[in-house]
Amino acid sequence: MKKIFIGFIVLICILGGAVGVMKWMELGPFADPHAAEQKPKKPTKGEAKFVEMTPLLVNVFGNDKVLGNFQFELKLEVWNDADFAQVRKMTPILKDAFFKDLHTFIPRMLKEQDQLNLAVLQQRLLMRSDIVLGKGVVQSVLIQSVVDTPQK
Numbered sequence: 001m002k003k004i005f006i007g008f009i010v011l012i013c014i015l016g017g018a019v020g021v022m023k024w025m026e027l028g029p030f031a032d033p034h035a036a037e038q039k040p041k042k043p044t045k046g047e048a049k050f051v052e053m054t055p056l057l058v059n060v061f062g063n064d065k066v067l068g069n070f071q072f073e074l075k076l077e078v079w080n081d082a083d084f085a086q087v088r089k090m091t092p093i094l095k096d097a098f099f100k101d102l103h104t105f106i107p108r109m110l111k112e113q114d115q116l117n118l119a120v121l122q123q124r125l126l127m128r129s130d131i132v133l134g135k136g137v138v139q140s141v142l143i144q145s146v147v148d149t150p151q152k
Contacts, residue, residue, distance in 0.1 A: 051076040073144040
């Protein structure tokens with residue numbers, strides 16, 4: 001009787017774990033039936049639109065002095081006209097959010113590495129644009145150029 005009870009408890013734990021995983025990964029009966037409708041369709045090559053931002057200048061401070069200046073030229077990729085208009089309207093607010101984030105993030109990155117990791121910066125800027133504009137409005141942040149001006 002004791003072995004049957006322990007086996008029953010183990011079976012309940014396994015089933016609970018399986019249900020938890022299915023719910024977390026949205027599989028089976030927990031799948032969202034409208035997920036395909038909510039996901040924006042990827043446009044063909046000619047349909048993607050790019051919002052060009054004015055250059056972003058970030059000063060890097062350390063030991064109470066300016067260590068260097070970074071100038072970024074960015075383009076934001078959007079997939080439809082409504083998002084394009086929203087991003088164009090919110091560009092100053094987005095630029096301010098990028099500046100504030102990079103002003104604190106770049107010095108931490110340069111402490112660990114000798115140079116900037118552009119892939120990490122792109123992900124960081126996309127994350128920041130999702131916070132400001134909403135998830136899925138900006139599809140990618142393209143870093144056109146980076147100019148590093150070290151101080152003497």
